Amino acid sequence: MVDLREPLETLIAPPTRFTAGTTFPRAREIRLYDTTLRDGEQTPGVAFTPEQKYELAGMLSDAGVHIIDMGFPSAAPSERRALELILEGKAKGRIRADLEIIVMCRSNARDIDVTVDTLRHMGAKPSDCTFFIFTSGSDLHLKYKIGKTLLQLEGRRAEEWRDLPVSFYRQANIRMSTAAIRHARERGVAEVEFGGEDGSRADVSYLIELARACYEAGGTRYSFPDTVGFFAPEGVDYYIPQLVAAFPDQPLVVHFHNDFGLGAYNTVRALHHGATIPTCTVNGIGERAGNAPLHTTVMILKELYGVTIPGFRYDMLWPLRRKVEEFSGIPVGATEPIIGHNVFSHETGIHTAGITIHPAIYQVIEPESVGGRMRFLFGKHSGAMAIEAVLNRHREELAAEGIEVTPRLVQLLLRLVKGVREKKAMVSxxxxxxxxxxxxxxxxxxxxxxxxxxxxxxxxxxxxx
Incomplete structure (x- = not known):
């Protein structure tokens, strides 16, 4: 690699030249919220064992995330066992003491009671976890997804389902949500996250009304979701400032899905507008097209906007990728930004020649900073400089075998690899x-x-x- 005579930032226009005026909460106020163990596990075909959830929780703790959502203890014995292992890990010091653990509950007393009783049975307290008690937010969900439940709670006849106005379901939903939150607080729960599914397609004035009622009932943190990944960045610009202005002294969780590939960018944009808790998953796994990926979210903040999360281990992004691939059975695409198998791989002669002069010519992220490594592949597009660079990297090893790195050897290898790759293409x-x-x-x-x-x-x- 050639030593640059000039500072790199004087030779290129870095993205921070254009984003420097973009405001964000102070980096230490941003809390990374990982939901791989719950929303990630909702990927079709994925099921983590309790032991796998515990191992992933330990890795996420090591990586420096602040909050993990472990799942629904009310759903299955395996979920309750996973919660037990994770809390034992905190007690033993394997998992950080300050790592916040989320347990999910629907807005009903049964889910809350099962979870509280589970905690007490294992010798823990309800205050050892944050309870996320969720409902619905959009009128579509309120009337047609949970409408029959709301009718039953209100003592109304099932035949009235489609005839009653949306306004009825809105108010019934508020009563159901606030009753659940009050019940949780009465059972000893100290921290209650709340929110309504499909928030990004809901009436923002109703979301504010719902959130205000939930705060008054004892809720402690509002979570705003883009459940179906249907947000355009302009939608973020519309919703988030109003929600932040409505509750200026409260943290705001954003939980965005990735159906149009905008999950990470929309999450970062929400932080720009004052949200402080971004929700992500390792490898972006989750329902349909997945969730805002952890790797792109933190790296957009760091590399494009100059916001580095204190204490976060960026070098664990690749190890986390591999472990979640192993446990989920879902491989990450080779060209996935930041963590894909090929993102630090180079074959073409033009690119490899530039890389051997200085990596910044064709690579903007240091592979080791995210736990990866740069590598050369050799084939029909390869050039002599890449072959020479690799040989020089192993010069001592070759010299021990009496082999000298010469231009003739480089050319021989170049012709060989091109020929071999051409033959492979014919029979591949x-x-x-x-x-x-x-x-x-x-x-x-x-x-x-x-x-x-x-x-x-x-x-x-x-x-x-």
Missing amino acids: QHLDGVRNYYAHLERLGLTEEDLLAYALVLGRDGEAG
Whole structure:
């Protein structure tokens, strides 16, 4: 690598030249909220064991995230076991004492009671976790998703479902949410996060009304979601300033999905408008197109806006990627920004020549800073400079075998690798690899065909019985 005579920032226009005036909360006020163990596990076909959740919680603790959402203790014994392991890990020092643990509950007493009783059964207190008690926010969800539940709670007839106005469901939802929050506080819960699904398609004035009622009932933190990943950045510009202005002394959680590839950018934009708690998942896994990815969210902040999260281990992004790939069975795309297998790989002669002079010519992120490494691949597009650079990197090893790095050796290898790669292209069976990949994804969960096969068997058994 050539030593630059001039400072690098005088030779290029860095993004911070244009983003320096963009305001954010102070870096120490931003709290990273990871929901890999809950929302990430909702990826079709993914199911973490309690032990895997514990191991991931330990890695997230080491990485310096501030909050983790572990899931629904009321849903299954395995979830309760995962919570027990995580709280034991905190007690033993494997997981940081200041790592906030979220447990999810619907807005009903049963979910809250099961979770409180689970905590007490394992010798913990309800105040050892933050309870996220959620409901719905948009009129579509209020009337057509949870409308029948609201009718039942209000003592109304099921036949009235579609005839009653949206205003009825809005007020019934407020009563249901506030009753659940009050019940949790009466059971000894100290911290209650709350929010309504599909917030990004809801009436913002209603969201403010709902949030104000939840605060008055004992809620302590509002979470605003883009549940279906349908936010344009201009939508963020509309909603977030109003929510921040309505509750200026309260933190705001933002939970954005990635259906248009904007999850990370919209999250960063929400922070610009005063939100302080971004929700992410490792590798961006989650429902449909996933959640705002942790890796792009923190690196957009750091590299494009100059906001470095204190205490966060950026060098753990690649190790986290590999561990979540291993546990989820979902591989990250080779060209995924920051953590993809190929993002620090170079083959073409033009690029490799530039990289050998100085990495900044074609690479803006230091691979080691995120736990990766730069590598050269060799094929039909390779050039002599990359081959020479690799040989020089191993010069001592070659010299020990009596091999000298010479221009002739470089040219011989260049002709060899081009020829070998051309031959591989002629016989390559990419289609098999692609088929195996999709077959693997299908095997992660039970398909519709599997369900029908079970139904045919169990249905006959039922008739026979």
